[in-house]
Amino acid sequence: MSLSTRSLVVLLSALALACVEDEQPLPPVQVSGEFVSYAASPEVEVCPGTVPHLEGWMTAVADQLGISTESLLQTTYYLVDDEVVAERCGGEGIGACAQRVGDNIEIYAGSPLSHHELVHAVQRSAWPLGKPVLSEGIATLFDDGFPHRVGAPSALMQLDDLIAISDPQPETGLYTVGWFLAYWVAVRHGEQALEDLWLAVDPSATAAEFRAGFEQTLGGSLDELVEDVDGQNHCQFVTCVGEPSAWVDGSWTVASPQGCEADVVGIRTPDHEDLRRYGLVAVEEAGFYEVTVTAAGVSVSLALCGRECGLDYTAGFSGTTTSWLAVGVYRAEAYGIAGQAPYEIQIRPEP
Numbered sequence: 266m267s268l269s270t271r272s273l274v275v276l277l278s279a280l281a282l283a284c285v286e287d288e289q290p291l292p293p294v295q296v297s298g299e300f301v302s303y304a305a306s307p308e309v310e311v312c313p314g315t316v317p318h319l320e321g322w323m324t325a326v327a328d329q330l331g332i333s334t335e336s337l338l339q340t341t342y343y344l345v346d347d348e349v350v351a352e353r354c355g356g357e358g359i360g361a362c363a364q365r366v367g368d369n370i371e372i373y374a375g376s377p378l379s380h381h382e383l384v385h386a387v388q389r390s391a392w393p394l395g396k397p398v399l400s401e402g403i404a405t406l407f408d409d410g411f412p413h414r415v416g417a418p419s420a421l422m423q424l425d426d427l428i429a430i431s432d433p434q435p436e437t438g439l440y441t442v443g444w445f446l447a448y449w450v451a452v453r454h455g456e457q458a459l460e461d462l463w464l465a466v467d468p469s470a471t472a473a474e475f476r477a478g479f480e481q482t483l484g485g486s487l488d489e490l491v492e493d494v495d496g497q498n499h500c501q502f503v504t505c506v507g508e509p510s511a512w513v514d515g516s517w518t519v520a521s522p523q524g525c526e527a528d529v530v531g532i533r534t535p536d537h538e539d540l541r542r543y544g545l546v547a548v549e550e551a552g553f554y555e556v557t558v559t560a561a562g563v564s565v566s567l568a569l570c571g572r573e574c575g576l577d578y579t580a581g582f583s584g585t586t587t588s589w590l591a592v593g594v595y596r597a598e599a600y601g602i603a604g605q606a607p608y609e610i611q612i613r614p615e616p
């Protein structure tokens with residue numbers, strides 16, 4: 266016995282209807298830029314700097330990956346609660362995801378500025394589905410929300426099991442080992458090699474096929490790479506957008522957000538704020554600098570832009586800290602905290 270075509274159609278329509286009815290509605294788009302739209306529930310205020318920041322940052326990451334701005338697809342960032350994320354991303358325990366739907370990218374996230382998912386949006390705009398160890402690795406490499414250095418991950422012991430995984434899943438090793446591989450491939454062979462490797466390896470490739478594709482593309486074996494970099498640290502790439510602001514009378518300053526001001530990135534609701542102001546500072550002479558935060562108990566972030574694993578310590582400055590700063594451009598992040606008095610991050614050469 267088999268189902269007639271007609272009853273199959275009726276059954277499938279009923280199922281489809283059930284799915285649509287069960288899915289929670291998505292929040293409306295609140296702000297649209299050139300290629301990024303931000304959707305959030307009406308009580309969320311999206312600050313004016315948010316969409317320009319997302320677009321500028323994605324464009325700069327795409328550029329590093331050899332992807333042109335023109336290839337970036339229309340991307341909608343849905344700020345939604347965990348239940349909607351689980352429903353849309355296909356499982357509990359997934360904090361966010363980015364999906365390509367036709368010629369659009371949809372990001373579902375519980376946090377307002379997931380740089381990790383923006384990297385996936387860039388990848389999915391221009392590249393076919395990739396091997397999870399590479400897609401998660403590259404997304405982790407460019408996720409510069411909390412840049413820091415780390416040594417080789419312990420999950421390298423399961424290298425072959427991890428590179429064989431063909432569906433993205435919340436498996437920590439996929440992220441730590443992927444990050445390690447993406448970092449060293451990019452640093453030793455250039456960012457272009459990431460795309461070459463991505464295209465050379467099918468998502469369903471076995472570990473042996475991945476290793477063969479790696480060797481063919483990069484000219485050395487995966488084991489050689491792991492041995493060569495033994496004992497060395499890696500870090501995230503920090504993508505900075507815009508121009509450094511000026512030093513005034515020998516010191517450089519950025520003020521904390523005091524609300525949804527024009528250049529402030531983030532969101533606020535009647536009972537929650539997630540606001541930040543980014544400032545870029547050019548250090549033209551290496552030396553010891555005093556980094557002062559003019560408020561007690563406030564965490565800020567200072568990170569060297571680019572691929573160098575610049576600072577050991579990128580967050581948690583409070584009071585005055587003396588740091589050695591190499592020549593380069595640094596990104597300072599001042600956070601707005603509900604109930605916190607305004608403060609400044611100040612940098613000046615040690616007297």
Ligand SMILES: [Zn+2]
Pocket residue numbers: 381385400401404
């Ligand atoms: Zn991811």
